[in-house]
Amino acid sequence: MQTGSIRLFRIRGIQLSVHFTFLLLIGYVAWQGWSSEGSTGAIVNVVSILVFFACVVLHELGHSFVARAFGVEVPRILLLPIGGMAEFSGLPRRPAHEILIALAGPAVNFALILLLSFFTPIPTWRAVISLDLEPLQLLFVMNLMMGTFNLLPVFPMDGGRVLRALLAQRLPYLQATRWAVGTGKVLGLAGILVMVFVFRHFMGAVLFLFIMIAGELEYRTVLRQETEERRWRELLDRLYVRPPESHESLP
Numbered sequence: 052m053q054t055g056s057i058r059l060f061r062i063r064g065i066q067l068s069v070h071f072t073f074l075l076l077i078g079y080v081a082w083q084g085w086s087s088e089g090s091t092g093a094i095v096n097v098v099s100i101l102v103f104f105a106c107v108v109l110h111e112l113g114h115s116f117v118a119r120a121f122g123v124e125v126p127r128i129l130l131l132p133i134g135g136m137a138e139f140s141g142l143p144r145r146p147a148h149e150i151l152i153a154l155a156g157p158a159v160n161f162a163l164i165l166l167l168s169f170f171t172p173i174p175t176w177r178a179v180i181s182l183d184l185e186p187l188q189l190l191f192v193m194n195l196m197m198g199t200f201n202l203l204p205v206f207p208m209d210g211g212r213v214l215r216a217l218l219a220q221r222l223p224y225l226q227a228t229r230w231a232v233g234t235g236k237v238l239g240l241a242g243i244l245v246m247v248f249v250f251r252h253f254m255g256a257v258l259f260l261f262i263m264i265a266g267e268l269e270y271r272t273v274l275r276q277e278t279e280e281r282r283w284r285e286l287l288d289r290l291y292v293r294p295p296e297s298h299e300s301l302p
């Protein structure tokens with residue numbers, strides 16, 4: 052156990068853990084299935100949610116393996132009821148690396164969609180809306196939603212990270228983060244309104260709220276790091292006597 056999480060197993064050195072609230076989610080969907088269709092409903096619901104989270108793990112492994120290729124350590128993938136989170140030992144500040152790491156997750160979902168399209172007919176919109184889907188078609192839709200949703204530029208989701216990295220090519224890192232988080236808040240608020248007033252999907256609204264809070268927390272982390280770094284630089288500047296040739300006094 053580590054901060055309310057339960058260790059499951061390791062995947063190529065990466066610890067897969069679940070937060071204890073994840074078990075509450077399993078219990079909730081099982082109860083929902085049971086109350087509508089008895090034991091069959093409970094089993095179908097639990098299997099569906101486990102398959103969904105298996106896709107979440109594959110998505111996070113996509114991020115993790117690309118991050119590792121750039122020398123970032125990935126100690127753990129944590130599953131929460133709202134999704135998965137690969138933990139990195141410091142994200143690279145090279146925009147190209149951050150973009151590739153961010154895109155690797157949705158790329159896994161789109162690769163799965165391509166693979167599934169060989170085994171099942173692509174579901175029609177009508178079938179999706181009425182949820183009249185074969186199991187593989189359901190998996191197809193799950194991955195399509197996961198890949199697309201994560202590409203929304205709502206920081207710290209993958210699309211938001213891509214936006215931050217693109218902005219960081221022109222702006223200082225902190226400012227790029229502030230703009231990406233600000234954009235994420237506006238879109239996140241729009242997402243909440245759409246979820247509440249169009250879809251009447253309150254869990255979706257809560258999800259957007261969590262994402263906005265996570266964005267704000269990450270902005271504050273970057274702000275703290277930058278402030279500490281600046282203080283250190285100022286302190287070193289005061290201690291360090293520059294050699295005369297380093298002064299920019301050349302014509």
Ligand SMILES: [Zn+2]
Pocket residue numbers: 110111114153156157201209
């Ligand atoms: Zn992702």
